[in-house]
Amino acid sequence: xxxxxxxxxxxxxxxxxxxxLEYREDVPVPQPGSGEVLIRVRASAVNNTDVNTRTGWYSxxxxxxxxxxAREGYDGASDADGAWSGALSFPRIQGADCCGEIVAVGRGVxxxxxxxxxxxxxxxRPQSSDxxxxxxxxxxxxxxxxxxxxTIDAEHAVAVDSAxxxxxxxxxxxxxxxxxxxxxxxxxxxxxxxITGASxxxxxxxxxLAKRRGAHVTAVISPSKAGAVGDLGADATLAxxxxxxxxxxxxxxxxxxxxxxxxxxxxxSVRGRYVxxxxxxxxxxxxDLRTLYLKDQTLxxxxxxxxxxxxxxxxxxxxxxIRPVVAESYPLSDIRIAxxxxxxxxxxxxxxxxxx
Numbered sequence: 011x012x013x014x015x016x017x018x019x020x021x022x023x024x025x026x027x028x029x030x031l032e033y034r035e036d037v038p039v040p041q042p043g044s045g046e047v048l049i050r051v052r053a054s055a056v057n058n059t060d061v062n063t064r065t066g067w068y069s070x071x072x073x074x075x076x077x078x079x080a081r082e083g084y085d086g087a088s089d090a091d092g093a094w095s096g097a098l099s100f101p102r103i104q105g106a107d108c109c110g111e112i113v114a115v116g117r118g119v120x121x122x123x124x125x126x127x128x129x130x131x132x133x134x135r136p137q138s139s140d141x142x143x144x145x146x147x148x149x150x151x152x153x154x155x156x157x158x159x160x161t162i163d164a165e166h167a168v169a170v171d172s173a174x175x176x177x178x179x180x181x182x183x184x185x186x187x188x189x190x191x192x193x194x195x196x197x198x199x200x201x202x203x204x205i206t207g208a209s210x211x212x213x214x215x216x217x218x219l220a221k222r223r224g225a226h227v228t229a230v231i232s233p234s235k236a237g238a239v240g241d242l243g244a245d246a247t248l249a250x251x252x253x254x255x256x257x258x259x260x261x262x263x264x265x266x267x268x269x270x271x272x273x274x275x276x277x278x279s280v281r282g283r284y285v286x287x288x289x290x291x292x293x294x295x296x297x298d299l300r301t302l303y304l305k306d307q308t309l310x311x312x313x314x315x316x317x318x319x320x321x322x323x324x325x326x327x328x329x330x331x332i333r334p335v336v337a338e339s340y341p342l343s344d345i346r347i348a349x350x351x352x353x354x355x356x357x358x359x360x361x362x363x364x365x366x
Contacts, residue, residue, distance in 0.1 A: 011113050013048060018366055019157030020345045021101035023090045025066035026083035028346045032101075032226065040161045042116035045137070047123060047164045048222050049130070054155040055107040055341070055362045056352045058288065063104065063150055064349075066092035075268060075292045080353050084120050093150055105155035105363075106132040106257060109180040112167060119164045119255060128167040128321055130155065131320040132184045133313075137163060140293050144315055155180075178334035179327070181360040185211035186323050186332065189219050191315040192285045196261050200224035203278060204254070207265035207290060209235045210242065211335075211360045216240045216263050218332045228259070230266075237254035238358045242335065257305075261285070268329075271295035280305045287312040335359025342366060 016233055019037040023030050059101050061080050066087025067251060075083070079123070090097050108130035112123050123360035132148045148154045148162065169173040182307050189212050204304040207213040220227050221243035236247040248254065250270075254277040262274050262284045268291025277299075278284055284307060289295075326332045337357035340348040341364050 011050070013050075013113060013159060015039060015180070017158040019103050020105075020342060022104050024100050025064065025089060026136075027085055028064075028081055029350060030064055031345050031349070033343045033345060037103075037157065039159045039296065042114055042161045044117040044120075045119060045163055045282070046113040046161045047112045047119055047167050048116075048340070049108065049110040049128060049158055049160050049162065049167060050113045050156055051105075051108055051155045052176035053107075053109045053181050053359045053365055054105040055211070056348050056363060057106055057148070057184045058290065059106060059150065059184070060104045061349060061352065063093050063098070065100045066091055067094040071289045073294050074291045077353060077355070081350070098150065098185060100148070103153035103155075104149040104212055105157070106150070106184040107180045108132075108148065108155035108160065108178045109156070109170075110160075110185065110365075113159075114258050115164065123164065123167075126167075126169045127171075127212050129170050129179060129183050129324060130160075130162050131166040131168060132187060133315055134163070134166050134317075135300065139359050143314070147160040148324070155365070156345065156363070160299075161211070168320060170324055171328050174327070174334060177339050177362045178336060179363065180362055181334040181336050182327060182332075183320075183325065185360060186210050186215040186219070187315060187320050188287050189314075190216035190319045190323050191218065192221065192263050192312045194316070194319060195218050195312045196226050196263065196285045198223050198225055200226075201260035202279075203259065203261040203263060204228050204230065204259040205244075206230045206264045206273070206274070207288065208239055208247075209358045212265055212288065212354075214239065214242055214248050214335045214359045215332075217244050219326075220263070222326070222331055225261075235358055264288075266291045268292040268293055269295075272298060272301070275301045275305075275307060278305070278307055281307070283308045285310045285312050336362050338362070341363055
């Protein structure tokens with residue numbers, strides 16, 4: 011196909027409330043540069059990182075949970091560190107999840123890739139940087155999939171062979187790669203694992219990926235969602251206010267943080283591994299160092315991912331080893347409504363977006 015000159019897209023115009031998200035129909039279609047491909051986006055999804063970036067929650071001036079001002083934004087949040095990697099340039103097209111089709115290629119890319127159905131790896135090292143720790147997130151440091159067209163380095167557009175729908179495939183990239191990254195960092199095997207925030211996009215993904223490795227999964231969720239997470243493979247559930255058993259888990263995969271955080275280390279066994287990739291209940295926690303050193307525990311932060319994380323994930327999809335969990339879907343033009351639904355936290359899995 012010959013791409014049009016303009017496209018429909020959602021622009022994030024700055025940090026703040028939902029009004030910062032503007033649906034436009036006159037946004038120029040990007041052109042693929044050297045080594046890049048142009049993708050016709052078919053579907054995307056909503057993630058915590060989209061909301062956190064919009065509100066400026068990543069700013070160190072913010073100490074509250076991710077929902078405290080998720081509609082209107084956070085007072086005092088600084089533009090200098092409002093995104094997870096620092097300052098962003100606006101307007102920005104968000105959307106870390108992308109399922110689509112390659113419709114054009116830049117210089118140096120095999121033209122035979124045109125027509126491939128692809129998923130975009132949402133997190134990767136920028137080719138232009140000499141810093142081995144530099145990291146770009148699709149939809150944050152560069153424009154993402156809340157648009158009809160997007161560009162990405164060809165190596166990060168990974169071909170996928172699956173009978174799943176575009177909406178279903180778009181539920182995988184961000185949540186499942188975050189989850190797989192946590193699990194690979196933990197070195198999880200057939201062990202006892204506790205998962206917090208287990209009903210969201212990442213939490214529901216972690217359950218499936220942990221069970222794939224033979225783990226015994228205990229999920230912390232609201233009681234009304236116990237049946238659904240059991241269907242995903244959880245062996246046991248605990249309500250959010252339940253007392254956690256002491257020394258009961260080899261690994262804790264935590265997406266919540268907040269005031270109950272000390273109990274997670276008490277629940278972790280001697281030589282247990284704790285991995286975090288989120289703090290929806292608040293980023294500031296209290297640590298008793300005696301628990302950490304007397305139990306020889308390991309604390310691991312998980313953001314950066316080895317390249318194998320995403321290629322492994324696509325393999326799991328193609329072999330049917332994991333399944334999508336889509337709670338609702340909305341047209342891209344209803345992005346504000348979709349984020350409102352996301353913030354109610356009544357869903358299990360992902361809220362997806364149809365791209366026209």
